[in-house]
Amino acid sequence: MLAVLFNLGAQRRGLATAAVERIVPALPLTAAPGAPSFVAGTFVYRGQIVPVIDLQRISSGPPVPPLLSTRIILVRLPTISNAPRLLGLLAGGVNDVRDISSTDADGSAPQIITLEELLPGDLLQQLCDADLFPKQLTVAGVQT
Amino acid sequence: MPFAEKLSSEPLAEKNSCWRRIGVWGDKSCPELAEQVHCANCPVFAEAGRSFFDRDAPEDYLREWAGVLAQASAPHEETVSALVFRLGPQWLALPAAGVVSVSELRPVHRLPHRSGKIFSGLVNIAGELQLAFNLHALLELPVEAPLHLSLSAQIYPRLVLCRREQAAFAFLADEVYGAAALVLAQMQTGPSESNSLATFSRGQFAFKRRTLRLLDDELLAHALARNIATGFYS
Numbered sequence: 411m412l413a414v415l416f417n418l419g420a421q422r423r424g425l426a427t428a429a430v431e432r433i434v435p436a437l438p439l440t441a442a443p444g445a446p447s448f449v450a451g452t453f454v455y456r457g458q459i460v461p462v463i464d465l466q467r468i469s470s471g472p473p474v475p476p477l478l479s480t481r482i483i484l485v486r487l488p489t490i491s492n493a494p495r496l497l498g499l500l501a502g503g504v505n506d507v508r509d510i511s512s513t514d515a516d517g518s519a520p521q522i523i524t525l526e527e528l529l530p531g532d533l534l535q536q537l538c539d540a541d542l543f544p545k546q547l548t549v550a551g552v553q554t
Numbered sequence: 555m556p557f558a559e560k561l562s563s564e565p566l567a568e569k570n571s572c573w574r575r576i577g578v579w580g581d582k583s584c585p586e587l588a589e590q591v592h593c594a595n596c597p598v599f600a601e602a603g604r605s606f607f608d609r610d611a612p613e614d615y616l617r618e619w620a621g622v623l624a625q626a627s628a629p630h631e632e633t634v635s636a637l638v639f640r641l642g643p644q645w646l647a648l649p650a651a652g653v654v655s656v657s658e659l660r661p662v663h664r665l666p667h668r669s670g671k672i673f674s675g676l677v678n679i680a681g682e683l684q685l686a687f688n689l690h691a692l693l694e695l696p697v698e699a700p701l702h703l704s705l706s707a708q709i710y711p712r713l714v715l716c717r718r719e720q721a722a723f724a725f726l727a728d729e730v731y732g733a734a735a736l737v738l739a740q741m742q743t744g745p746s747e748s749n750s751l752a753t754f755s756r757g758q759f760a761f762k763r764r765t766l767r768l769l770d771d772e773l774l775a776h777a778l779a780r781n782i783a784t785g786f787y788s
Contacts, residue, residue, distance in 0.1 A: 435611060437620045454624040479607035505604040 413510045414483060415520050417503035418528075419471055422520040424510050429525065431484040431496055433504060436476060450500050455484065462498035468530060474502045485525065487534075499528070573599055633735040636768060638761065639714060639727035642695040643703055644751065645766045647759075650733050652771050654715040654722065655679065662686045672781050677724050679715050686713075687778055689725040693751045697728070705731050705762060718775040734761065736768060 413424030439451025481504035576584040636647035741757035755767040
């Protein structure tokens with residue numbers, strides 16, 4: 411399975427490329443007041459406001475350092491409606507795409523992690539839900 | 555950002571520059587060289603290269619990217635790729651998917667009691683006998699054309715071979731321009747005429763200050779096949 415590698419804490423993890431729309435540099439983000447602390451902010455992608463989640467903060471770690479290798483992984487969320495919903499995942503060490511077979515889990519190869527495992531609780535479900543999709547983020551992004 | 559400063563101030567490539575010590579730029583004593591042949595193939599070298607990204611991003615770089623990504627993508631224009639050629643005074647286009655070859659003129663051998671106004675005879679193209687048709691006659695176009703309509707400096711008549719499903723047909727074009735991408739949204743219906751040129755064309759385009767008609771290849775192939783099956787003498 412082809413996976414985008416990134417750092418999660420001290421570990422190296424891979425996210426399957428199937429759901430990845432694009433990888434963009436860690437752009438200056440618009441702050442989203444009122445949003446949970448792991449929401450790093452929002453940015454405009456092709457006229458669409460995309461919320462960005464800091465993967466380090468989600469596991470209560472320090473924020474990701476603003477390096478060139480820190481990038482935003484744009485993922486397509488599985489939604490019921492046709493319109494694709496994008497979510498940005500801010501992660502450090504996004505510098506490699508590798509073919510990782512699911513069989514060799516000898517520890518040396520980075521492990522595949524799914525979106526469900528990355529996002530805590532029912533957050534993914536909330537984000538995928540058309541009605542609950544961060545309206546407050548959208549409004550906050552426009553206002554600021 | 556102390557972490558970032560620490561990383562960016564450190565000369566990264568110097569951390570473990572084994573390629574300068576034991577690699578191809580050093581004394582070449584690295585045991586990995588037997589397998590990797592050159593340091594450029596070695597994962598250690600690749601990893602050191604990636605570490606160049608562990609430094610601060612220039613401010614302008616990120617701002618520029620933010621602008622690029624904010625722009626809505628250009629609307630996708632649906633085009634049809636077509637072979638552009640001239641028959642007499644009229645520029646025409648056929649969908650390129652059905653065009654097999656454009657070649658030099660070859661003698662067309664008449665078939666006794668078969669060749670007529672539209673069906674010319676058989677022609678040898680790359681060792682295969684193909685049916686040759688006179689599209690001028692089918693589309694009721696004159697052979698003579700004023701010189702200013704030409705697009706090339708030197709005019710060469712060409713033999714065009716098209717294939718649609720199983721049926722192939724060849725015809726003589728007075729000039730072939732080449733392939734062009736025609737934007738379907740710019741297609742105009744053109745004047746409603748009741749001549750055979752209007753019957754066989756899907757629409758017209760403005761092409762290099764000339765009027766270009768896109769032919770309906772399905773209708774054309776059907777008409778030629780019917781001509782063979784029924785009216786050899788027409």
